[in-house]
Amino acid sequence: MSSLSAPDFCLHHTLSAGQTFCWQFAPDTGFWQGYILQNPCRIRQQDSSLHFEGSVTKNQIRDYFSLHPAWTARLKQLPDDPHLNKARLHVHGLRCVREDWFECVCNFICSSLKQIPQIQSINRELRQRYGQALPHGGWSFPGPQALARLTETDLRQCRMGYRARHLLTTARQIDTGAFDWHQIARLNTDEASLHLQQLRGVGPKVASCILLYAAARYDAFPVDVWVQKLMHELYFPKRRQAPSLKQIDKISRLHFGPLRGIAQLFLFHWYRTSYPR
DNA sequence: TGGCAGGGGTTGA
């Protein structure tokens, strides 16, 4: 068992915030079991220390959980907003993960009209059916090439329903080179979002999630029904109708600035788990 | 036990 210091970090908030779907919590041992860059590992937090075992390195853990001083510095740049301040207090230690990009694409294509446990189940099925057994246990997440070889019927066995067609087309778009992930680095976030939306099953919401959780684009602002609800309730309580997606996009830029994605992360997780109703 | 509504979007008409 190895350890590393992780002050101002909460493993539990970070892994239950709907950013990543390859982790499972074992309440009896207090360990989270999952994968970092195809490395199976078990991690437990005790105060400000992380104890872990598996084939993962300390630096991989630091990169995955954004355990860098830059993160703390970034938080200081968030606006002084009463709701956001409350959210930051309630879900203190929540950080943005840095997920593998292809796994992130697949997770969020499968996330439409699905709840977290179902997305986790699809991730497990994809690994066990179409990944490879890893030397230290567990299964790799299949790459685009492996998925592109499959049929829609194969993918439907992972209980993803109509999303199978989307996932298969996307895997083939990537495998044939019709879509190039590395383009993202050369584009600003709005352009990168449009680039991602060339992939089948990727709309504005899924594209923003991919940019935020796999490309560390902290100005990406995913708007789902929860964010729409919280923006309405917290920021426009007098309006009868919920603000439109376009209005929320505009307001979030003005109100939260270039780190609006981090603001979204805190508000979303707080609203879903601790917001008093 | 079974029927029904609804859910963390996207597509295509």
Next chain:
DNA sequence: TCAACCCCTGCC
């Protein structure tokens, strides 16, 4: 703008 898309869960 809106129905259709699958499957799972919670509720009655």
